Amino acid sequence: MTIRVVVADDQELVRSGFAMILDAQEDIEVVAEVGDGAAAVAAVRELRPDVVLLDVRMPVLDGIEACRTISAGTACRTVMLTTFDSDEYVYEALHAGASGFLLKDVRRDDLVHAVRVVAAGDSLLAPSVARRLIEEYTAATARSVVGALPAQRLEVLTARERETLLHLGRGLSNAEIAAALVVSEHTVKSHVGHVLAKLGLRDRIQAVICAYETGLIAAGTGPGGGGGSRVSPSGE
Structure with missing residues (x-):
């Protein structure tokens, strides 16, 4: 079965790079590339992909609000794309329904693996993001x-x-x-x-x-x- 994916990131090079890597896989098809959260929501509603990659920070509608809307209204699973300068949003995005987090400097094989894992119904966090989530975020935010x-x-x-x-x-x-x-x-x-x-x-x-x-x-x-x-x- 082919995994259908939407890639949403306002940085064209990041967006096209991820799309190129994923489209090269026999079992993955990138059905849309978009540059903002509102366009991501519209693409998910229209194309009904299995997975959407969402940049945390995007214009028009940010990744967290897009994630919340997509998770509440569709069966599509979301993976948030982040850098450490935005990991204050990790906890909020997980509450919004994200199935996982990846850093934007993720390795090619790990990106492909993440899409397959999430499409199969599991959850995933980049190990470094996981450590930050549990060691730091829960210490500060969980209070x-x-x-x-x-x-x-x-x-x-x-x-x-x-x-x-x-x-x-x-x-x-x-x-x-x-x-x-x-x-x-x-x-x-x-x-x-x-x-x-x-x-x-x-x-x-x-x-x-x-x-x-x-x-x-x-x-x-x-x-x-x-x-x-x-x-x-x-x-x-």
């Missing part, structure tokens, strides 16, 4: 959002599912969660599916947000209560 979701929301989870959410929030892969819980990866996948379904979460990225906003994980802590954490770039 104002902890408690934004009532802790009672987690009462629908079993004890093991709650443990799974804790590990998801700390950015562990399925293999790492399996090792921590001493179960198989198949069992972990089942637990993850139950957590997402019971809490009404779209993907693992939303699970990270939920873990912080319900206070399950204290802002600024990583695995074992330390300061470092990560999100698996593949979501697995």
Whole structure:
């Protein structure tokens, strides 16, 4: 099956470069290149692509608002394109429905991999963006959002599912969660599916947000209560 993609970036060289890389793949077709958020929304509505790459900062309508509109009104999945000077928008964009983040200096193979992963229904963060999101953003921003979701929301989870959410929030892969819980990866996948379904979460990225906003994980802590954490770039 061919993955249909829209590329939205106000920098023509970036936009055309990404489009050229993706169009060279047998299983990917770039159906539109646009230079602003409003045009991205219109292209998604008209062409119904599987994935849209959105620059965070664009004229007319910025990437975050475009992401919010696209996520609310279509089945298209969004990947935000960013540079570190704009990563203050990471948390907001994830709330808007982004399925992942990539840096604009992403390697060719990683760009292609990201589109395939997101099109398959998974979530993805560039490893460096993931570290910034969990290590810095939650430390600064989560102080104002902890408690934004009532802790009672987690009462629908079993004890093991709650443990799974804790590990998801700390950015562990399925293999790492399996090792921590001493179960198989198949069992972990089942637990993850139950957590997402019971809490009404779209993907693992939303699970990270939920873990912080319900206070399950204290802002600024990583695995074992330390300061470092990560999100698996593949979501697995």
